[in-house]
Amino acid sequence: MSAAALVLIDIQAGFDSPAWGARNNPRAEVNAARLLAAWRDAGAPVIHVRHVSVEPGSPLAPGPGSAFKPEVAPLPGETVFEKSVNSAFIGTGLEDHLRAQGVDRLVICGLTTPHCVSTTARMAANLGFEVRLAHDACASFAGNARTDWAEGLAPPDPQAIHAAAVSHLHGEFATALSTDAVLTQGP
Structure with a gap:
């Protein structure tokens, strides 16, 4: 069996905004860097x-915000x-690249859990x-939660957002594991 590919998603300076x-x-x-x-x-x-x-105005627009964070550059x-x-x-060309390399297993981490990480995993x-x-090795932000659809709904806690996103992926689209568990299994 070929090694799993590690896919690091959007770990960029703009997420420090x-x-x-x-x-x-x-x-x-830190956990992404360990992986x-x-x-x-x-x-x-x-x-x-x-x-x-x-x-327009996105912290991830071309320029300094789109730079990879140094620990995972x-x-x-x-x-x-x-x-x-x-x-x-x-x-x-991600799918074609993976297929050409004979990769059929992925380890995914990055920012943000309910958005690009979730969409890519699905x-x-x-x-x-x-x-x-x-x-x-993933994280979520409260500012990403779109609550304008329900009048009076307060933005949820970022840990609750993260837990919900991971829960929605685990068992159907992915196996959620800690970094330590992934490292024990290896590539």
């Missing part, structure tokens, strides 16, 4: 995904895909990939 609101899991990047180091040590496939927003030769939508499979599963979600 206060525009996103309160955040859960401040150790997400990245293990994959690099094993010579297993690593894929970096960057969101380059087309929304790609090394020369590592694969990078850029996207402007939630799924890392839409408008990129699509990966629908495309037939086996997905492990390193849930503690």
Whole structure:
């Protein structure tokens, strides 16, 4: 069986902007870096995904906000895909790249859990990939919660958003595991 590819989604400087609101899991990047180091040590496939927003004023617009955070920055030769939508499979060569490499298993982590991480994990599963979600190498923000559809609904806690997103993925689209558990299993 081939090694699983590690897919790091949108771990970018723009997510340090206060525009996103309160955040859960401040150790997400540390855990993502631990996974990245293990994959690099094993010579297993690593894929970096960057969101380059087309929304005016977005913290992820081209420029400093779209830069990868230093702890997970790609090394020369590592694969990078850029996207402007939630799924890392839409408008990129990600699926073709994985198929060409014979990869059928993925470990996914990144920002943010209910958006680009969730959308990519769901699509990966629908495309037939086996997905492990390193849930503690992901994070959610309260400012991402769209509550304007229900008058008077307060923004939920970012940990509640994260837990709900992981719960919706686990068992149907992915197996949610801690970073330690993923590292025990290895690539």
